[in-house]
Amino acid sequence: MESAVWEKVKDHPCYSEEAHHYFARMHVAVAPACNIQCNYCNRKYDCANESRPGVVSEKLTPEQAVRKVIAVANQVPQLSVLGIAGPGDACYDWNKTKATFGRVAEEIPDLKLCISTNGLALPDHVADLCDMHVDHVTITINMVDPQIGAKIHPWIFYKHRRYTGIDAARILHERQMLGLEMLTARGILTKINSVMIPGVNDEHLIEVNKWVKARGAFLHNIMPLISNPEHGTHYGLTGQRGPKAMELKALQDRLEGGARLMRHCRQCRADAVGLLGEDRGQEFTLDQISDEVTYDASKHDAYREVVARERGDRAVAKSEATEMVKAAGSGKSLLIAVASKGGGRINAHFGHAREFQIYEASPRGISLVGHRKVEQYCLGGWGEDATLAGVLAALEGIDIVLCAKIGDSPKAQLRGAGIRGTDDYGYEHIETAISTVYAAEFGAKPLAATA
Amino acid sequence: MAFKIIASQCTQCGACEFECPSGAIKFKGEAYVIDPQKCTECKDAFDAQQCASVCPVEMTCVPA
Numbered sequence: 415m416e417s418a419v420w421e422k423v424k425d426h427p428c429y430s431e432e433a434h435h436y437f438a439r440m441h442v443a444v445a446p447a448c449n450i451q452c453n454y455c456n457r458k459y460d461c462a463n464e465s466r467p468g469v470v471s472e473k474l475t476p477e478q479a480v481r482k483v484i485a486v487a488n489q490v491p492q493l494s495v496l497g498i499a500g501p502g503d504a505c506y507d508w509n510k511t512k513a514t515f516g517r518v519a520e521e522i523p524d525l526k527l528c529i530s531t532n533g534l535a536l537p538d539h540v541a542d543l544c545d546m547h548v549d550h551v552t553i554t555i556n557m558v559d560p561q562i563g564a565k566i567h568p569w570i571f572y573k574h575r576r577y578t579g580i581d582a583a584r585i586l587h588e589r590q591m592l593g594l595e596m597l598t599a600r601g602i603l604t605k606i607n608s609v610m611i612p613g614v615n616d617e618h619l620i621e622v623n624k625w626v627k628a629r630g631a632f633l634h635n636i637m638p639l640i641s642n643p644e645h646g647t648h649y650g651l652t653g654q655r656g657p658k659a660m661e662l663k664a665l666q667d668r669l670e671g672g673a674r675l676m677r678h679c680r681q682c683r684a685d686a687v688g689l690l691g692e693d694r695g696q697e698f699t700l701d702q703i704s705d706e707v708t709y710d711a712s713k714h715d716a717y718r719e720v721v722a723r724e725r726g727d728r729a730v731a732k733s734e735a736t737e738m739v740k741a742a743g744s745g746k747s748l749l750i751a752v753a754s755k756g757g758g759r760i761n762a763h764f765g766h767a768r769e770f771q772i773y774e775a776s777p778r779g780i781s782l783v784g785h786r787k788v789e790q791y792c793l794g795g796w797g798e799d800a801t802l803a804g805v806l807a808a809l810e811g812i813d814i815v816l817c818a819k820i821g822d823s824p825k826a827q828l829r830g831a832g833i834r835g836t837d838d839y840g841y842e843h844i845e846t847a848i849s850t851v852y853a854a855e856f857g858a859k860p861l862a863a864t865a
Numbered sequence: 866m867a868f869k870i871i872a873s874q875c876t877q878c879g880a881c882e883f884e885c886p887s888g889a890i891k892f893k894g895e896a897y898v899i900d901p902q903k904c905t906e907c908k909d910a911f912d913a914q915q916c917a918s919v920c921p922v923e924m925t926c927v928p929a
Contacts, residue, residue, distance in 0.1 A: 447880035
């Protein structure tokens with residue numbers, strides 16, 4: 415990666431897998447209006463317990479959003495990015511997006527600004543985005559063929575009228591490509607989000623990947639369709655299924671070598687707060703924020719110093735571990751699930767994990783290839799067997815689970831499912847532990863631990 | 866001759882407020898409301914009513 419690009423992404427948890435172990439983002443839900451309809455979105459949905467794009471509990475005015483951003487920045491030292499991701503469309507509901515960014519930039523000048531959009535209104539605001547130093551833009555692009563688009567987006571509202579079917583999808587496609595090209599020409603980094611919808615656009619996303627790569631996209635993020643019937647979306651109500659974890663991985667693996675893939679996305683809410691794998695949004699609802707808040711950079715500055723040191727150590731550990739796995743010369747691969755609370759270390763208990771980060775160790779090295787969400791099954795010391803069944807299902811295809819602590823009972827149940835769980839590497843750097851496991855598995859000499 | 870918003874179905878996204886060419890839609894109390902004195906049903910301005918065209922919930926911006 416060029417150093418100028420690295421400077422832009424090194425503190426952005428969504429644009430850099432490495433950064434997501436250390437830095438947090440927050441979304442403010444200031445942009446509820448949208449100019450298109452998607453079959454995976456229910457615009458009425460609002461739930462505190464759901465974690466997925468487009469869902470919020472509390473819409474904010476720009477003034478309320480600024481107060482919330484300051485309150486979070488004062489209490490979450492990892493915060494490095496403010497994003498506007500709806501719950502509608504940040505470019506369509508532009509006045510609110512612009513007002514929020516303008517005020518926040520005055521209060522916290524070093525906070526990165528970032529938006530997510532469907533692209534339809536994007537070309538109209540590229541100049542403003544440049545002026546406001548928004549250097550990260552995500553466009554959701556599910557198709558480059560209007561025939562397929564018509565199955566995903568039933569209508570759009572453009573130039574004062576509603577378009578449906580192929581006409582709608584064609585306009586949307588043209589505007590998305592134009593917006594992407596305009597951003598690339600101005601050096602704004604783009605991430606393309608594509609929702610993988612089995613039987614609708616799954617194979618087609620290979621074509622999408624080629625198109626966006628050719629137009630300079632920095633990252634391509636293939637996300638699994640979420641379509642639970644209780645969410646009330648068109649797909650949910652008509653029984654359109656989402657992909658299984660291994661189907662998603664298989665498609666992502668086929669795309670390696672095309673546009674760079676984001677594989678650490680957690681599909682967060684439009685009002686998420688925290689590291690990507692956690693959501694602290696409920697700690698920062700408006701009723702908990704005082705009317706007068708002033709930005710205090712002290713925690714933020716102290717944290718940056720710690721991260722700078724920790725990151726250097728981890729980079730060395732990671733590169734040694736990767737070399738070791740490559741040098742083992744085994745030709746085999748392992749899928750490893752890691753329980754982590756951040757910092758790039760194995761530092762969460764098996765029963766407390768809300769998700770596992772999935773790593774693949776193979777002759778190509780060690781890389782994060784995805785994550786699996788699970789229900790915490792251990793609350794207050796007693797593991798519930800019913801929930802562990804859900805955890806086992808979520809860990810389908812995994813060889814080994816690494817965590818900071820695991821009890822004998824869950825360990826035995828994992829073994830019954832053909833998965834080995836261990837806390838032998840608790841608190842080590844993730845990659846170092848994986849290289850040791852890989853060496854033990856395939857007979858090479860392990861590295862000394864660098865915990 | 867005016868449109869109205871069925872409040873129980875409204876998502877309160879506010880798109881109709883800024884699309885309305887007559888400035889007839891405002892958030893009042895706890896709901897978006899169309900002022901029947903100002904609403905022209907977009908006659909002479911657009912082919913279709915803007916509120917109904919942009920609204921994400923079918924049959925929510927309807928003739929009063």
